[in-house]
Amino acid sequence: MANEIYDSTWWGNTIDTASSIGTSTEMIQGQFNMDDRQEVEAVKCLADAIHTIGIQDIQN
Amino acid sequence: MAKPKLALIPAAQGSKLFSVLPSSGVGDFDFTRSGSATRINSQGLIETVANGQSRLNYPMIDGKVVGCPHHILEPQSLNQIISSENLSDSSWSKTNAVVESNSTISPDGTLSADKLTFNTSGNFGRIVSSTLTFVNSVSFFIKYIDLEYILIFVGTSSNGVYVNIKEGYATSTVLGSGLDITFKKFPNDWLRIEAKGGNNATGLEIYAANSTPTYNPVTLNGSFYLWGCQAETNSYPTSYIPTNGSTVTRSAETANGSGDSATFNDSEGVLMAQISALKDPVDYNNWLTITGGTAANSVGIVFETTSTATARIEVGGVLQAYLTTQVDYSNLIKVAFKYKENDFAWWVNGFEVATDLSGVTFPSNTLNTFQFSYGAGGNNWLGKTKQLQYYNSALTDSELEQLTSWTSFSDMANGQLYTIE
Numbered sequence: 001m002a003n004e005i006y007d008s009t010w011w012g013n014t015i016d017t018a019s020s021i022g023t024s025t026e027m028i029q030g031q032f033n034m035d036d037r038q039e040v041e042a043v044k045c046l047a048d049a050i051h052t053i054g055i056q057d058i059q060n
Numbered sequence: 061m062a063k064p065k066l067a068l069i070p071a072a073q074g075s076k077l078f079s080v081l082p083s084s085g086v087g088d089f090d091f092t093r094s095g096s097a098t099r100i101n102s103q104g105l106i107e108t109v110a111n112g113q114s115r116l117n118y119p120m121i122d123g124k125v126v127g128c129p130h131h132i133l134e135p136q137s138l139n140q141i142i143s144s145e146n147l148s149d150s151s152w153s154k155t156n157a158v159v160e161s162n163s164t165i166s167p168d169g170t171l172s173a174d175k176l177t178f179n180t181s182g183n184f185g186r187i188v189s190s191t192l193t194f195v196n197s198v199s200f201f202i203k204y205i206d207l208e209y210i211l212i213f214v215g216t217s218s219n220g221v222y223v224n225i226k227e228g229y230a231t232s233t234v235l236g237s238g239l240d241i242t243f244k245k246f247p248n249d250w251l252r253i254e255a256k257g258g259n260n261a262t263g264l265e266i267y268a269a270n271s272t273p274t275y276n277p278v279t280l281n282g283s284f285y286l287w288g289c290q291a292e293t294n295s296y297p298t299s300y301i302p303t304n305g306s307t308v309t310r311s312a313e314t315a316n317g318s319g320d321s322a323t324f325n326d327s328e329g330v331l332m333a334q335i336s337a338l339k340d341p342v343d344y345n346n347w348l349t350i351t352g353g354t355a356a357n358s359v360g361i362v363f364e365t366t367s368t369a370t371a372r373i374e375v376g377g378v379l380q381a382y383l384t385t386q387v388d389y390s391n392l393i394k395v396a397f398k399y400k401e402n403d404f405a406w407w408v409n410g411f412e413v414a415t416d417l418s419g420v421t422f423p424s425n426t427l428n429t430f431q432f433s434y435g436a437g438g439n440n441w442l443g444k445t446k447q448l449q450y451y452n453s454a455l456t457d458s459e460l461e462q463l464t465s466w467t468s469f470s471d472m473a474n475g476q477l478y479t480i481e
Contacts, residue, residue: 024063030083037085038074041102041116045128046071046080049447056061056462 014047027054061459064332064449065323066430070131073114077131077315077445086323089315089432097310098300099132100125104247106168106288106300114315117299117444123245130392130444132299133432134338136312139301140192140291141264146304147174147187147286156185157268166287167201167250173287178207178268184276190215190263192291198264199254199297200289201246207268207282211275212239212255215263222273225251225284233273242297252288254297264291296339314440316431323430324350325452326422328400331359332463334446340390341367346441347434350450352426355435359399359427363389363443371397371406373419374435380404380419392446394464400454410465412457 014031027050031040040046067081068089079087091114099115101107104125109115116129143149145166147159158177166173178185195214202210204226213220213235220235228251230241240256267275268282288300301310337346342363351358356377362370370384383406387393396407404416430450432441455463466472 026081026083027063030067030080033083033085034072034078034080037088038072038076038078040072042071042129046069048128049067049069050080052467053064053067053449056459057063 066450068448094311203285205283209269211267214261217259318430324427330451358435381416383414385413
């Protein structure tokens, strides 16, 4: 089985989840800045974690 | 809940452990390791990671990668096996055993695994690496063909255990004090067998055995594939260290220097981590600290040699809170330490396990760095890191419960590497 969730070329998840993080641009920017410093391998893992943190921020 | 000021979500390898927050990169940890090391990549294959590069290691259940990676920090260790993959090498002595080199795809995905065929008639068959010293743990990758039982034996201490490599279990038949065996499934039906309890052994010996089980005298004919053999003085097996003609040392790893004075709040905050140690109990106290450069001013999470997980805060050399709980920290656990004047709390896996309602916090401009080590350096943290978060304000109990809880049953099961049947 392909491990597509680790695909380092696909940033769709970050874009898909951006709206749920509301106005927190730093959380989106952080992902792209990190990729600038070093190519991110586990893109979806990073995006999912940031999404979870963002949802917690909005809910509380 | 406030957003974390600093967040490390393992997602990239390189000269640092990269923190996604702050977005500026000031939260990155400086990583060091002299020389290469290996990891389990996203395909479940053993892969070499270059000199000075941090490692993303992927968890596996039943030979398949499941879930997101963690960073791994390991101690220095020497693989004493001279030729870890080439069993034809003269450093391996064979008795009633024939090696067929490069017979199948190995756990690193290359055609490099040797086949061993034993043919015995009223005697024994074995392969031995005997030039070892002070070996306390051994490990190797093995793949069943048609020989079901082997005896894993370490010389001098004379400890051994019979193992079924078809089904992947240790029998109750042991020699000496036996060995503490762990099986880890890898893709393509490979097993990594890890054995502790070598007790300063001087040789790794693998015997062909029958189903009794016994190894001598036996009459049998059977084969298995063997690759990636390792013998360490370390009391527990670490990640694979390839060798080819001489022993190889993997250097110790460190990660320090995350954040600055603007990152951390001296008066209150929360340090959250999803982490595990490489063993329980650890060989020495493993520290994760936010400090001002000295142990005298530090917020710390410590896995102690007493098998306790501890949160502690020291201000001006005076211990303000020391909160501790007994937990199996060899599994990934979620912990959070809240510090605020007269309000310290220690949360583990969704529960508040200890509090202290008396004590002060730091003067302004004290805390300025986050590190995988003791406040003054040293006592480096060894283990797996699935996430780190730092909040520069004290969170509520419900927020701390949420932060340290598993989000679902499958999240918990995968986090603990349980198989759900």
